[in-house]
Amino acid sequence: MSDIISPEFHLPTEIYIKQGISRNAAEIASKFGSRIVIVTVSTDFEVYQETLSEIYRYFKNINLGCIIYDELPGNPTTEDIDVAVSFIKKTKCDLIIGFGGIESLNSAKAIALLIKNFIFCYDALYTKEKLNPPAKYITMPAYPSFGFEISPMFYIKEIHKLTNQVYYNLNLYPLASIVDPELSLLMPEDKILKTSASSLAVATESVISTMNNDVINTYALKAIDLTFRNLPVAFKESKNVVPRINLSTASVMSGIAFSVAFLSVSLALALAISSKTDIDVETAMSVIIPHIMEFNLTTSPGKYVQMSKVMGEDVKDITVIEAAIKAVEAVRKLEIDIEIPQRLSSFKINQSQFKSIADLAFTYPFINNTPRKISKSEIETILIAAF
Numbered sequence: 001m002s003d004i005i006s007p008e009f010h011l012p013t014e015i016y017i018k019q020g021i022s023r024n025a026a027e028i029a030s031k032f033g034s035r036i037v038i039v040t041v042s043t044d045f046e047v048y049q050e051t052l053s054e055i056y057r058y059f060k061n062i063n064l065g066c067i068i069y070d071e072l073p074g075n076p077t078t079e080d081i082d083v084a085v086s087f088i089k090k091t092k093c094d095l096i097i098g099f100g101g102i103e104s105l106n107s108a109k110a111i112a113l114l115i116k117n118f119i120f121c122y123d124a125l126y127t128k129e130k131l132n133p134p135a136k137y138i139t140m141p142a143y144p145s146f147g148f149e150i151s152p153m154f155y156i157k158e159i160h161k162l163t164n165q166v167y168y169n170l171n172l173y174p175l176a177s178i179v180d181p182e183l184s185l186l187m188p189e190d191k192i193l194k195t196s197a198s199s200l201a202v203a204t205e206s207v208i209s210t211m212n213n214d215v216i217n218t219y220a221l222k223a224i225d226l227t228f229r230n231l232p233v234a235f236k237e238s239k240n241v242v243p244r245i246n247l248s249t250a251s252v253m254s255g256i257a258f259s260v261a262f263l264s265v266s267l268a269l270a271l272a273i274s275s276k277t278d279i280d281v282e283t284a285m286s287v288i289i290p291h292i293m294e295f296n297l298t299t300s301p302g303k304y305v306q307m308s309k310v311m312g313e314d315v316k317d318i319t320v321i322e323a324a325i326k327a328v329e330a331v332r333k334l335e336i337d338i339e340i341p342q343r344l345s346s347f348k349i350n351q352s353q354f355k356s357i358a359d360l361a362f363t364y365p366f367i368n369n370t371p372r373k374i375s376k377s378e379i380e381t382i383l384i385a386a387f
Contacts, residue, residue, distance in 0.1 A: 009215045011256060013150055014176040017249055019241060022051070022180035025097075025140065026058040032136050032175050033095025035065040037088050039108040043074035044100030047186055048142055052099065067091060076107055078121035079159040085114045085121070096137035098174075101187075102145045102195075102281070106154040109172055112137035122158050125165040138176040143184035143191065144247050146198035146267075146282065147255025149177050155271060163275040166364055173259075179252060181244040189238045193231065193338050196247045197286035200227045200331065201266040203254040204293060207307060208300040209263035209369045217306075220257035225310040226250035228334060235338040263369035265361075266292045269379065272361035277349045286340045291386045293328045295378070297321075299371040304328075344387045354383045 016028060029036055036059060038052065045052065045068075052068055059066035069088060072080055088096070088111055096115075098108025110121055112134035117124065124131065141149040148154070152172035155164045184192055203223035206216060227250045230243035237243070258264060269292075270284035297304055304324030308315050311330040315323035335342065358379035361367065367374065 008213045009260060010170070011259075012173050012175075015150070015179070015252060016176065017179040017181075017245070017252065019182050019245060020180060021178055022055060022140065022183060023058065025055055025178055026062050026064060028176060028178055029059070029095060029097065029138065030062060030064060032138065033093070035091065035093045036067070036095045036097060037091055037093045038066065038068045038097045038099050039072070039084070039104060039111055040068065040070050040098075040100045041072045041074050041076060041103045041107060042070060044104050044142060045070040048100065048183070051183065051186070055099075067093070072107055075103060075157060077157045077159045077162070078125065081107060081110045081114065081121040081156060085111055089115050094136060096135055097140055098137065099140040100142050102148050105139050105141060105145055105148050106156060108137055108139065109134070109154040110156055110167070113167070113169075113172065121156060122160070125156065125158060125167055131169070133171040136175055138178065139174045140178045140180075141248070141251070143187045144195045144199055144251035146195055146251055146285070147202050147258045149179065150174065150252050150255035151259045157275070163360055164271040164281075166271070166366075168365060177252065179248050181241055181248045184244045184248065185239060185241060189235070191282075192244070192247070193235060193340060194282040194286050196227055196231050196234070196250065197289070197335060197338075197340055198270075198282045199223060199247070199251040199254040201285045201289035201292070202258045202264050203227070203250070204289065204307060204327075204331070205263045205266060206254065206257035206261035207303050208296055208371050209261035210371055211261045211263065211369050213260070216257045216260045219253045220261070221306060221310050223250040223253040223257065224307055226253070228311050228330070231334060232337055258366075261369065262366050264366050265295075265370060265374065268361040268364040268367040269357070269383070271364060272357045273344075273349070275360055276353050276357050277347070279344075279347050279349060283341075283347070286335060287342065287344055288382070288386055290328055290332050290335070290342075291382050293331060294385075295374070295382055296370060296372050297324055297328065344383070351384065351387060354380045357383060
C-alpha cells in the first residue's frame with residue numbers, strides 16, 4: 001500500500017487523574033520498570049523539591065531503584081539534553097518519569113527517545129531517518145501543560161540558533177500519565193491561568209482542524225467547557241483544588257484532541273515568539289488565540305457556534321455568524337476577567353521582529369491543518385493585530 005491509513009483515534013496511554021494520585025506513583029510505575037530516573041528542570045525542582053523527596057521515598061518503600069535528575073536548566077537546549085542522556089544511559093534505567101511543567105515533560109520525552117538511539121538531540125530534530133522507539137516513559141505534570149502531558153511530541157531549543165524545534169512521532173505517547181491536581185497548588189496562580197488558557201487555545205483549534213472528527217470534537221469541546229466553567233473560579237479561589245482538578249482534565253483532553261487534530265497556529269506562533277523574545281510560550285499563546293479565532297471564523301462558523309454553546313453563550317434568535325463571533329468575544333472576556341494581557345505590546349517585543357517570527361512559525365508542522373490556508377504575510381498581519 002502506497003498510502004498510509006491512520007486511525008481516527010489512537011491513545012495507548014494509561015491516564016490517572018485524581019487528587020492525591022501522586023502518592024501512588026510508585027505502584028503505577030512498578031508496572032513498567034524497576035530502575036527509574038525522574039527528570040525535572042531546575043525551576044520545577046526549586047518549587048517541588050519537597051514533593052519529589054516524598055515521591056522518592058514512595059519508590060524506596062517498595063524497593064524500586066530511583067534517581068532524581070535535576071541538572072537541567074529551566075529552559076534546556078539540545079546540548080543540555082545530550083549531557084543528560086550521557087549520564088542517564090549509564091544508570092541502565094528501564095523507565096523515565098518526566099515530572100513538572102512543559103519544560104520537564106519535553107526534556108523527559110527527548111531523553112527517552114535519545115537513550116535508545118545513537119544520535120545527538122540536535123540531529124534528531126532534523127533527521128529524516130526512522131529512529132528506534134523511545135525508552136519506556138511516563139509523565140507526571142505538576143500543573144496543566146496544554147496537552148503535552150499526553151501528546152506524542154516535544155519541543156526543545158536547539159543550540160545553534162536558539163529556536164524552538166519540534167519532534168513528533170506516534171511512538172512518543174507516554175505509557176501512562178499521572179495527573180495530581182494537588183500539585184498545581186504549589187505553582188503561582190498566574191502560571192496556572194496562562195497554561196490553562198493555552199489548553200483552551202489548543203482545544204479551540206482542534207475543533208476547527210481539517211483533521212477533526214466526532215471523537216476528537218467531543219474531547220475538544222469538553223475541554224473548552226471545563227476551562228470556561230473552572231478558570232474564573234480558580235482565579236477567584238486560588239487555593240480551591242476542585243477547579244484545579246477540572247483544569248487538569250481539560251489539559252489532558254485538549255492534548256488528546258491536539259494529538260489527532262494536529263492544528264495549533266497559536267502554538268506555532270508562540271514557539272516562534274518565544275524563540276525570538278523573552279516571552280514564554282504559554283503567555284504568547286494566551287495573547288494570540290483570539291486573533292487566530294478571528295482569522296478562521298468565516299471558514300467554520302458552524303463549529304464556532306458549537307464552541308459558543310459550551311462557553312455558555314446564548315445563541316438563540318441570531319445568525320450563525322453572530323453566534324460564531326460570540327465565541328471569540330467569550331474568549332476575550334474570559335481572559336480579561338482573569339487579567340491575562342491582551343496585547344503583545346504589553347511585553348518586550350517590537351514589530352520589526354514580526355517577519356522573522358512569521359518565517360519561523362511557518363516551519364512548524366501543526367500549522368497545516370487550518371480550514372483557511374494561511375501564508376507568512378497573513379501570520380504577520382495576525383501579529384500586527386495582536387500588537
